[in-house]
Amino acid sequence: MSAYREPGTARSIVVDFDSAVPLYRQIADGVRALIARGHLAEGDTLPSVRKLGEMLGVNLNTVAKAYRLLADEEVVELRRGSPARVAPPPREVGGPIDERSTRRLVDWVGRAKLSGASERVVREAFEEAVSRFYGNEEREVER
Amino acid sequence: MSWIMVSLVLALSIATVGILVEWIARHEHPRRLFFLSLGRERTAADDARARRLRIANGAITLTGVAIAFAPVSEWIRVAAVTLAPLASITWMSVEMVGAVRSAKLERVPGRYVVSLDDPPTVRDLVSAPLQVLNVALLVVPCAVFAWMLSWLGGRLPMHYDAMGNVDRYGSPTELWFMAALLAFDLVILWGITWALTRERWAMPEKQTERYAELQLARRRTMTRMIEWIMAIVNATIAFVWLGIPLLSLPAFADWVGPLSIVVVIASALGPLAPLAHFIPKLTELKDEMRKIAGTEVLGTRDAGWKWSGMVYYAPEDPAIFIPKRVGIGQTLNFARPAAWIVLGVAILVPIAISIGVIVMVG
Numbered sequence: 210m211s212a213y214r215e216p217g218t219a220r221s222i223v224v225d226f227d228s229a230v231p232l233y234r235q236i237a238d239g240v241r242a243l244i245a246r247g248h249l250a251e252g253d254t255l256p257s258v259r260k261l262g263e264m265l266g267v268n269l270n271t272v273a274k275a276y277r278l279l280a281d282e283e284v285v286e287l288r289r290g291s292p293a294r295v296a297p298p299p300r301e302v303g304g305p306i307d308e309r310s311t312r313r314l315v316d317w318v319g320r321a322k323l324s325g326a327s328e329r330v331v332r333e334a335f336e337e338a339v340s341r342f343y344g345n346e347e348r349e350v351e352r
Numbered sequence: 353m354s355w356i357m358v359s360l361v362l363a364l365s366i367a368t369v370g371i372l373v374e375w376i377a378r379h380e381h382p383r384r385l386f387f388l389s390l391g392r393e394r395t396a397a398d399d400a401r402a403r404r405l406r407i408a409n410g411a412i413t414l415t416g417v418a419i420a421f422a423p424v425s426e427w428i429r430v431a432a433v434t435l436a437p438l439a440s441i442t443w444m445s446v447e448m449v450g451a452v453r454s455a456k457l458e459r460v461p462g463r464y465v466v467s468l469d470d471p472p473t474v475r476d477l478v479s480a481p482l483q484v485l486n487v488a489l490l491v492v493p494c495a496v497f498a499w500m501l502s503w504l505g506g507r508l509p510m511h512y513d514a515m516g517n518v519d520r521y522g523s524p525t526e527l528w529f530m531a532a533l534l535a536f537d538l539v540i541l542w543g544i545t546w547a548l549t550r551e552r553w554a555m556p557e558k559q560t561e562r563y564a565e566l567q568l569a570r571r572r573t574m575t576r577m578i579e580w581i582m583a584i585v586n587a588t589i590a591f592v593w594l595g596i597p598l599l600s601l602p603a604f605a606d607w608v609g610p611l612s613i614v615v616v617i618a619s620a621l622g623p624l625a626p627l628a629h630f631i632p633k634l635t636e637l638k639d640e641m642r643k644i645a646g647t648e649v650l651g652t653r654d655a656g657w658k659w660s661g662m663v664y665y666a667p668e669d670p671a672i673f674i675p676k677r678v679g680i681g682q683t684l685n686f687a688r689p690a691a692w693i694v695l696g697v698a699i700l701v702p703i704a705i706s707i708g709v710i711v712m713v714g
Contacts, residue, residue, distance in 0.1 A: 226462035263670045
């Protein structure tokens, strides 16, 4: 049977050619979000650089750069001659937020403030982002 | 074959294209002209364009039909059969380009969703019964013809002049080129279906699932249309292929005229039936897709669309097969060398087959 499944947005990436965010960052952010939300699990293979480039409509080097970025973050494993795979999650769960993520979060709050957002709006947006990634897990725990 | 039969065959050939052009020109829609989306309300100028095409097409077709029945040399009549449809289609193409150039094209969204799951494959698009029918239309005539070769004589009428008289005889084995034609059509059918699966599976962020359903329905409808067209074309070719040896038998000598008319009607009107059935469905699907996303999400770059959206040229885009922005069907990303190879094959193979047939017929 074909691999086609009924359409859904679960395992999808958004690309925006009109955005100021570089395409490789958009792709890396998209793949990272899929892993963080559990749509891609440890050991899952990612599409090849060529295939993902064709799927998204971007240059192969752009996808390769996104995969390298994810590999630097130890989110993805790159091995010569085999497809990119989702790396194992960190051994220590419940530990502190790493320095890079903290820096990004602070940067994000600063940008939001400069864009004119109120503290309440920023908190709401933060809560929504948290529930987007932790919402399912919490519901699982509640059951 | 009698003179009146020949005239009828010629007139039917001309009238068929005339009817097709008339049907396209008559298409009534507040935001479309000749089935092409205008991206704005249809105006009096658009109506005038449609009227102009209908008048020109009517005049060309009637002149062609009149010449088909006129007591003139057969060369003039054959020229009328060739030139009248060509003139109508050329006129229509010019009016279509004019309509597209006056259309208000929305900006193609540069933001879209792509699923990491595999998009629909060829198996998701094809209809099993129609595929079986199309393969059978190659295999069965080949088997029947192989059997016929065992009892056919060594000499058959291979070509008739415009008056229906035999002007060339040849060996029955020459007719195997008909099998090549059938196989070529099958390859075209599978090639188009495969190319549809190569289009980008891109969706808008809102109503993604509904849009994906519409996108899948669009690809399936396109495939169904091509499957039906090829089945009808190949049934006609098979009919001619197996009919030529049968008509050479004395018992069927009087059937040449009536059967020629049947073949002309089938070959000319037959492929129009799927077009008439499926094109309105395809335009409806595209209308709903536009309603959801504001404009169609083509998974392409806006800057790539040149010449009022008629040509796609985007060196940064790896895709070769692109859904048409204007009209129905596919276009190519002409920035990719592979696209030029596809175009070359699509043009050269039919020319090579035509030249081969002409050389063989002598």
